[in-house]
Amino acid sequence: MTEPLAKTFEPGPIEAKWYAHWEEGGLFRPARDEAEPFTIVMPPPNVTGSLHIGHALDNTLQDVLIRIERMRGKDALWVVGTDHAGIATQMVVERQLDEQQVKRTDLGREAFVDKVWAWKAESGGHITRQLRRLGASCDWSNERFTMDEGFSRAVTKVFVALHERGLLYRDKRLVNWDPRFQTAISDLEVEAKDVAGKFYTLRFPFADGSGFIEVATTRPETMLADMAVAVHPDDARYAARIGQTLKHPITGRLIPIVADEHADPELGSGAVKITPGHDFNDYEVGKRAGFKPGEMLNMFDASAHVAQTADGLIPAELIGLTRDEARREVLARLEAEGALVKVEDRTIPTPFGDRSGVVIEPWLTDQWYVDAAALAKKPLEAVAEGDIAVVPETWKKTWFNWLENIQPWCVSRQLWWGHRIPAWYGFDLKKTHRDDGSGGFSAGSNDRRVFVAETFEEASAQARQFLAEIGHPPAEVIESADAADASDQWQNVHRPIYSIWRDEDVLDTWFSSALWPFATLGWPEPTADLARHYPNDVLISGFDILFFWDARMAMQGFEFMGERPWKTLYLHGLVRDDKGAKMSKSKGNVVDPLGLIDKYGADALRFTLAAMESQGRDIKLDEKRVEGYRNFATKLWNAARFLQGNGVGASGSIEAPAASLPVNRWIIGEVVETLAKLDAAIATFRFDAMADAIYHFTWGTFCDWYVELIKGAWDEETKAVAAWAFDQILVMLHPFMPFVTEELWHSMAVPAHPRPYDLIVAKWPTPDATVDAEAKREIGALVETIDAVRAMRAELNIPWTATLVPHVIGDEGLSRRLAANGPTLARMAKVADPVDAAAAPANAAQILVGGATVAFPLEGAIDLDAERARLTKAIEAAAKERDSLAARLGNPAFAERAKPEAVAKARADHDARAAEAERLSAALARLG
Template sequence: MVEKVEMAKTYDPALVEGKWYRYWEKNGFFHDEVNKEKPAFSIVMPPPNVTGALHLGHAMDGTIQDILTRYKRMQGYNTLWLPGTDHAGIATQAKVEGQLAKEGTNRNELGREKFLERVWDWKGQYGGRITQQLRRLGASCDWERERFTMDEGCSKAVREAFVDLYNKGLIYRGNYIINWCPKCHTTISDIEVEHVDHEGNLYHLRYPVKDSDESLIVATTRPETMLGDTAVAVHPDDERYTHLIGKTLILPLMDREIPIIADEYVDREFGTGAVKITPAHDPNDFEIGLRHHLPQIVVLDKEAKMNENAGKYQGLDRFEARKAVVNDLKTAGVLVKIDPHAHAVGECYRCSSVIEPMVSRQWFVKMEPLAKPAIEVVRDGRLEFVPDRFDKIYLGWMENIRDWCISRQLWWGHRIPVWYCEDCGKEICTKEDPSTCPTCGSGHLKQDPDVLDTWFSSGLWPFSTMGWPEKTPELEQFYPTSVLVTGRDIIFFWVARMIFMAMEFMKEVPFPKVMIHGLVLDAQGRKMSKSLGNGVDPIEVIEQYGADTLRFMLITGNTPGNDLRFHPERLEATRNFSNKIWNASRFVLLNLEDYEEGPRGELMLADRWILSRYASTVENVTGALENFDLGEAGRLLYEFIWNEFCDWYIELTKPRLYNKEDVVARHTAQSVLLEILEGTLRLLHPYMPFLTEEIWQNLPIQGESIMMQAWPEVPAYKDAVAEKNMTLLMEAIKAIRNIRAEMKVAPGQKVEILMLAPDPTQRAVLENGKADILKLAGGASVEFFQMLAEKPSQAASAVLEGVEIYLPLKGLMDLDKEVARLEKEMSVATQDQQILEVKLNNPGFTGKAPAAVVAKEREKLEGIIARKAALEERLKELEQNS
């Protein structure tokens, strides 16, 4: 016999979540040893920055991964969800430099070694903040295998990869156009540049042709860079300028001779069709310069101030120089006009400083040979994006990829493993730190001061975290990983790098599926940011509503790949759902006091119906999860739990539960309630781990934790007849309730009910459900008829498929209101009919959908047409009696 369980009247997440998370972690439920006897499922967590705090994007990403991991764990997979953090070179260094500034010092005064000690101290003190917050979210990742992009194993992998690419000639050092951040004092990659619209000007400048009265007018948004011009380009087919190609111009202010060149890159329609070429300060000009062998004149230094090549403007900030140059051009009569011109300006994604493109000597990865296999795996289907529309985005970027600048002028990060012999100039790249020069034997070696782009180490993440380059049991069992879960904004930053790194070093994809989710926006559809003040702290949400509420809200009501708008009222709705589950579970437990396991008695229609609906829910939820449609799986659970289990089945069991004299009927109801509740909690567990664990632990079920229970198999309960009959009964009860509500019949007032059901099967179903109709529809009496000689005139009515319901409300009914109500029903039925007719007239649906689905839609259409006919007849009767 089940012991009496006293669950609290209300669910309080604060009393539950910490308790169960500590229990799970203490018992090692998140950790799975390598087991070759089981199929493997693995995910690597996109490593959040060690400087970071949990935001809603992390919360969504972590929840999706946790749902998939808990689901597969319950399915019996050998499961690994590997967590970790990224060292975040620029961001972390900036944090520590900020601390040093408050102390009145800086990294240069400390020196590199002491500075790095301070960074490691900072990491030890603050670096675990986001992982603790992920625990608050309920993340069931294997914390025993937690990694850091600069831990010993990952550092070894980085060295291995760099040296291998260097020896293959895929890493080189050269002068190339890069993105320079004058505030962070480092290069950043193209994908780390955010293009922001700025209000600016288009300056039209006159460049005189040497030994001629002619001149060329060029248009530029950055007149200060003209000091580094080495040519003016026109389109070779532009008839305005063909006679000038090959001639020489005099560069204003600098009096330097520069050529007029022809290049098809030039847009004849923009500006004047003549473009100033500054190869050292514009990526497109740089490429043109290479094609035409133009010199590269750098006129800005690393502080974004004009350098010695800028003549008299040396030392001026770039924006101060712009004003000075424009004034001098105006004085010299070279400035033709200034037009207002809004244009996109590149900004550093970290500090929002305007980026300065400039030629610099840096380390690069040759991308063309690495990109080719990474493109092929998507084209041939070995790697798929979910949704598949992201294939095009990925391929478009990869097919136009430029060489990757991997050097950063920072101290925090993986230092480039290249040394230079100060005696003979030999460049040495090796996996172990060298002590002498292999060429001349000198011990005077100096290591390259730069560090690697953070994305270099995180590009190795799927296999470096599992021990590569060593052949570890984890690497053998869990690689390739099963799926990558990440946001749509990080495809280029991270996903592409992992794919081409994996193809180079592992010779297979790092994951067969990439599940892309959208961003979390505010209610107005804007990105959340500090400047807008529209950010939402997930920890505050958890403290107010609980982690399960946040998790379920973030995942449901959205489709794969699409952005989600954060509406606070949805949190309230989800909390109501949690409370609904709690109250239903509490009701079930309160009515299990005398329950003992044993065979069930005869199942009633409601039992057969809920068991059948449960079987379909298991099947459909499992199918949605397999297709990574987590929002749909959540919706199915919500509909089943709230609308079917709680609102209907529990109410339908109450007469049997309260009738303790009929032991068999009571036991049967208890047994079905317990089975459905326990199975549904397991289905819901990946979404709401804390709530489901707390309830499950109170059930008369053996086991350590719900998370270690098996995922429900689809039971052999499907019963189409029971579902059809129960639907009829529920529709009848709902129709009566609707009439009562619209006619404003007092809740306690009982009404007479007449049901016309010519079909004997339907009539039998309704007659067998008489007690339920009386109880749930507030009936004083109910009568069933095969036919009616005369239909009641002073009665409100409802028309179902094959059934007509009448509520004699003489003296209570407003005839005009009843006509209006039926006309409204007719309008809804007409709309439904039109929608179905369009669907069934569409060859795309009838030709592709399964025959059973098409047949079901045709049957639905026939039912609507019959219902409309009955409504028309009833309206005529009312008109005759009015």
């Protein structure tokens, strides 16, 4: 046997030792080229990130599955990598530059991107180091990054292919614009907050001087870009006014009254101003009214300061104002003109950038879009037909609802860090003819030709083809910095040239991460990993990125690989605090997983998260649970020390040893049943049931019962069975608690049975044994009797000095089984040999064992009358408190006015008192 285990279990040194050993030994992906593949891809954490409790849950669940399948002998691949996180990373580096009083524009694009790469090299591995602390057994030897060379090539290829297939295009639309970062962001990156605001009623005069109409708005500053006023087509008040013209009270712009069901007759005046360039609902109204997006007015620049509209009607004094300043000035002018009718207090749902924290501005810009509706068809069919299993199934409805109503996906971002869009622009030249018969080529300043290609050389070829098509003489295609540079070259380079310049924008981070299941495996190259590991087996994801990432992976997987990206999509809930509140820094209730690991060990945290992961429910994380599972690890440690102290080491067999003693045949059967429960839970992704099965077998069945039952009876058979059963525990528990189990696996080795391999690559249990029904009945009866006698002694205050005589009523089989275990009963419950009886003796307490009655005469052991009196009084007290709590809970006023935690405590107290009253009543009934 190796050195005896230390008296105290200390997880820190064990974790550091074994993780380094596994990684250095290449054990996270052992060479198994001929084995059945099993693949999981890790949702790539942001390269800027730190491990939070959601990461800990997500990666614990993935690690449990990958360790199980590795032990089942599969070619288990857990793809790991990080996401370049466009906005988040650019924020970090810009913040560092701000400290040096340097702006990215001072550096220029190329130098700034170099700064980001330098930051990534120095600090970008922070979260991956933290994942190692958790025990994540990823294939670090093939770690990917969404901006690495191979991945970038895949991103470019997908963009170009989608464009060639007509599924990606450039369009002018309204987007969520973040004025701080000066980029478009997706709907999913907008956080709606209720803000105290105002509801303004304004007066717009008719152009013919025949009166005015009152309109309602929450954003009076945007009226500078108003293009219409809408009323409901069925609103009788305005039926005769539809089609008439209003004169804008500040700009003087003439705008029509249009009929549209968007106007709510019950809200305010029933008439609303329409600003299609700065409101999503107004944008749709504007289109229905006949305004083309290119005609819609835009009154803000990229930083949300007032800019002149295309018609030039905004007063010069307002140009350059912020949104708040513009609101104050507009209201002042309206009030001065008598056009501000009234102002009401309202709570206004307001969009904020989830990263910038500033109010988002709906803004009309040219962006790149993916035809998401076309790409969504196959993912919809796959889930509907069961080709992709969704667990839990309740999320299917959400999947269908979103994909069936999906909007075009804006994939361009106005950032410098990210995958630059592979598109080049050139002037859209037109052939001109002069009076003298000569000709040339000209282009308007806003006329553009776009060339989408993977490289500049391919874009140049497209440009030359364009020139040939319009009859332009052969010219050299050169790259310009931008449109202004191209115009300068056009005028000043004295040789036949055509200048093109690359799109300044980068792609949405989620565009690249949508390729994760296949681009990480080497696509577009036909690699061996791609052939073996696509589609992946399982995706484990938080439900909160179902739309950000999961659905988009399905879209791109079907489009470019022709099949589903994964066979099963498992969606887990959120980790909340112990009161069920969502964690946030502002609430001060954020749980740091690394702090828990430092305090209790990674194994305890992992087991807690797995045990609490119940499909479809959020997790209320209580630190006491983590502490409890640290105690579980200590229990396992002490069991190993106890076995070592009694000459038990490693087992010499994967199969169950031969056994003749009932207690040994029983524990072998318990292993078989536990493994069956565990395998069934694995097959249905019930992580809580997996943890429950191994926990109760380890702590209850093995440590509390088997070890106690065999004390003092260490024959060779028992040693062999105990060694084998403990090995099975270590193997079954390893995916949940990898560190302590690996340590004990090696510590239990003996010269006769060394460990030729590490536990991480040990074989998943295949005991080749059955449940011995007779042994199960015999030991089951013994355990049930001991448990019941101990409870009876505690409830009735029976001293341990008193030996009790069991009278078995009418069950000779039970009597025989108890008699066969007489020494154990005497040692563990202070019970004498059983007596067969036809009826219970007088003054006896009774228990049920397997449906049979066992009576214990108590005359002389306790004062029966005093005990009955004590129990009666205790029952009355518990019942009184129970009923009082029930009355409080039944009072609607309490349920409505009390804090949720107070209601929850009252309910828990009621249940506890009810259970106590029931238990004491059962004890009293035992006395007859």
